[in-house]
Amino acid sequence: MKALKSKVNKALPVGAFIPTCDNSGAKVVRIFTVMGYKSVKRRFPVAGVGDLVMGSVKQGRPDMRKQVVYCIIVRQKKEYRRQNGERIKFEDNALVVLKDDKGNPKGTMIKGPIAKEAVEKWPNLGKIASIVV
Numbered sequence: 001m002k003a004l005k006s007k008v009n010k011a012l013p014v015g016a017f018i019p020t021c022d023n024s025g026a027k028v029v030r031i032f033t034v035m036g037y038k039s040v041k042r043r044f045p046v047a048g049v050g051d052l053v054m055g056s057v058k059q060g061r062p063d064m065r066k067q068v069v070y071c072i073i074v075r076q077k078k079e080y081r082r083q084n085g086e087r088i089k090f091e092d093n094a095l096v097v098l099k100d101d102k103g104n105p106k107g108t109m110i111k112g113p114i115a116k117e118a119v120e121k122w123p124n125l126g127k128i129a130s131i132v133v
Contacts, residue, residue: 008117010046011078012093017058021074021094021114022107022128025064029055029071029095049076050121052101069106070098072122074114088115088133096125 012018012031020026034045035052047053051073057064074096079089090113097106103122113131126132 006080006082006117008048008050008076009078009080010048010051011076012047012053012073014045016093018055018071018073018093018095020060020071020097021111022096022105023109023111024097024105024107026057026060026067026069026097028057028059029069029097030058031055031071035070035101047073048078049073049080049115050118052103053095055095057097070101071095072098072103072118072125074110074118074125075112076115090115090133 014031016031017028019028031053033054034047037045053071055071057067075090075094077093079087081087099106103124105128110129113133114129116132119126119132
């Protein structure tokens with residue numbers, strides 16, 4: 001994975017219920033861990049755009065519910081600054097459900113815009129995205 005071109009503010013803590021923006025069958029996922037998160041002792045793990053998280057499906061198709069899935073955060077409400085000085089924030093928080101931890105999406109399309117930082121880090125998301133901001 002390449003390094004991001006911007007420092008994304010982390011805004012989604014462990015325990016957050018995040019809606020999905022793909023057609024994988026899951027509707028709402030609860031984050032329970034952030035993969036690769038390193039911090040000081042007793043600090044609550046948080047995730048931002050482009051981060052790989054593990055979550056459990058809380059709402060969705062009956063065959064998807066109660067499953068543990070890998071996900072990537074593609075939108076967040078909290079604004080973050082890009083290297084060229086512009087600030088980006090989205091209307092909502094959203095994530096994409098993956099087949100495995102390699103970055104292969106489970107769905108075949110992504111509804112709405114996704115952040116350029118997520119596509120830089122996970123190129124397979126750019127193939128099925130409708131809009132990259």
